[in-house]
Amino acid sequence: MSSYKATIGLEIHAEIKTKSKMFCACKNDPELSTPNVHVCPICMGHPGTLPVVNMEAVRKVLSVGVAVGAKIADFTEFDRKNYFYPDIPKGYQISQYKYPLVSGGMLAGVGLTRIHLEEDTARSGHDKEGKSLVDFNRAGVPLMELVTEPVIHSAEQAMNFSRDLQIMLQYMDISDANMEKGQMRVEVNISISKDEHFGTKVEVKNINSFKAAGRAIEYEIKRQSALLDAGEKVKQETRGWDENKQITFSQRSKENSDDYRYFPDPDIPKFKLSEIPGLSIEEIKATIPEIPSQKRERYVQIYGLKAEDIENYVFSPKIGDFFEESVGFLGDSDKEAIKILSNYISSDITGIVKASNLPFPEAFGALNSKNIAKVVKMIREGHISSRGAKEIIKIMYEKGGDPEDIAEKEGLIQKSDPEELKKIIKEIIVANPSVVTSYKSGNEAVFQFFVGQTMKATKGAGNPEVIKQLITELLMLD
Numbered sequence: 001m002s003s004y005k006a007t008i009g010l011e012i013h014a015e016i017k018t019k020s021k022m023f024c025a026c027k028n029d030p031e032l033s034t035p036n037v038h039v040c041p042i043c044m045g046h047p048g049t050l051p052v053v054n055m056e057a058v059r060k061v062l063s064v065g066v067a068v069g070a071k072i073a074d075f076t077e078f079d080r081k082n083y084f085y086p087d088i089p090k091g092y093q094i095s096q097y098k099y100p101l102v103s104g105g106m107l108a109g110v111g112l113t114r115i116h117l118e119e120d121t122a123r124s125g126h127d128k129e130g131k132s133l134v135d136f137n138r139a140g141v142p143l144m145e146l147v148t149e150p151v152i153h154s155a156e157q158a159m160n161f162s163r164d165l166q167i168m169l170q171y172m173d174i175s176d177a178n179m180e181k182g183q184m185r186v187e188v189n190i191s192i193s194k195d196e197h198f199g200t201k202v203e204v205k206n207i208n209s210f211k212a213a214g215r216a217i218e219y220e221i222k223r224q225s226a227l228l229d230a231g232e233k234v235k236q237e238t239r240g241w242d243e244n245k246q247i248t249f250s251q252r253s254k255e256n257s258d259d260y261r262y263f264p265d266p267d268i269p270k271f272k273l274s275e276i277p278g279l280s281i282e283e284i285k286a287t288i289p290e291i292p293s294q295k296r297e298r299y300v301q302i303y304g305l306k307a308e309d310i311e312n313y314v315f316s317p318k319i320g321d322f323f324e325e326s327v328g329f330l331g332d333s334d335k336e337a338i339k340i341l342s343n344y345i346s347s348d349i350t351g352i353v354k355a356s357n358l359p360f361p362e363a364f365g366a367l368n369s370k371n372i373a374k375v376v377k378m379i380r381e382g383h384i385s386s387r388g389a390k391e392i393i394k395i396m397y398e399k400g401g402d403p404e405d406i407a408e409k410e411g412l413i414q415k416s417d418p419e420e421l422k423k424i425i426k427e428i429i430v431a432n433p434s435v436v437t438s439y440k441s442g443n444e445a446v447f448q449f450f451v452g453q454t455m456k457a458t459k460g461a462g463n464p465e466v467i468k469q470l471i472t473e474l475l476m477l478d
Helices: 055-067 155-171 210-229 281-285 292-303 307-315 317-330 335-356 369-380 386-399 403-409 418-431 433-440 444-457 464-477
Strands: 005-015 079-082 092-095 110-119 123-126 132-135 142-148 184-193 202-205 237-242 247-253
Touching: 005 155, 005 210, 055 110, 055 142, 055 155, 055 281, 092 110, 155 184, 155 210, 155 292, 155 307, 155 317, 184 210, 202 210, 202 247, 210 237, 210 247, 292 307, 292 335, 307 317, 307 335, 317 335, 317 369, 335 369, 335 386, 369 386, 369 403, 386 403, 418 444, 418 464, 433 444, 433 464, 444 464
Parallel strands: 202 237
Antiparallel strands: 005 142, 005 184, 079 092, 110 142, 123 132, 184 202, 237 247
């Protein structure tokens, strides 16, 4: 384990879901496979063109700020960030520097520095001959950048924060935030030291998954620790992550803000947001849906669910919706029934849905929330066993149908008649004298053998509690 303390800050970019690009009317469709279709003189930076701000993108970034309890700017402006790469058609990127839309805030226990809005770059690639190609469909797409405070100290904490941000953006319909498609990109800044002072910061880019972010952080901590232990210095630089080799590699010296020569964009007016219709804090608050942190709190307070079930519903919203629909047929008053319901949805139904590899709602097969609630009621009333419930759920997924009809047809109605069960248990006792002797000699573990054999004989339809009571009584008499 490293003797150094790691300090980590994150810079996360997320493409904003809007109909058009950030400063022009071109369609916002960066996934289009045909290159250079959604382009125009404005997003290609032709001389004499003037950008117009996409106010829907502004509103969406402000709503993220409100959701994380941040300070929302009243005055804001856009700046030119100057650097020269083939994927920047203007030779500069329109971004925000001194006056971001959002400052401060907190998410998943991590303090935020700022959230601002800018335009995305084009997508670079290489053909079979090794030539560099640029697709400008993505150039100019609205891009939110969120910067955390340097208060993260482990790879796990960094990954948890990133996941929480991703699911919040999806809940709020701000971004699809799919990392594999480049809709959300995580860059990590890492330094290490043995005291409270910051070490030399290294930025790591080219990260395409949360796990990769975690591995990049762990690798950098080890790499930097080895340098310092050897008496060498850590170089401030930008490094890339090589997923195949599981290492970081040097890309270029780390730039400072002075290198970008920021200055206010003279073609875009400055804004007083409170004077723009639809952008007041009160109007934005009215449009914000329940976010993951609020959902977690509600699930604990109202339903008393266990943490694993809550996380399942938060990170799989469609399954969470199915749970809440089912609760609607049970009612909020029977807490025990709700917990039983949650157990079946989190284990059996979630397992079925994920194994199907189908999109929603097809993944639920023929299941519906009303019938799942009915299964829970049948369990609570003692009509079916847990094993019977699992079988009914499986049949309903594949074929649909009413759970009561399925239970009758498949012989899954729980048998609780003592006389009927006594007859079955007596036969099992008579057929297994050695097990009876073992039990009476003090081997209580074999008691479960009789329970299992009885359940098998009743095809899972015997009432377990009644069966256990009768087995105890009959073994005492034998």
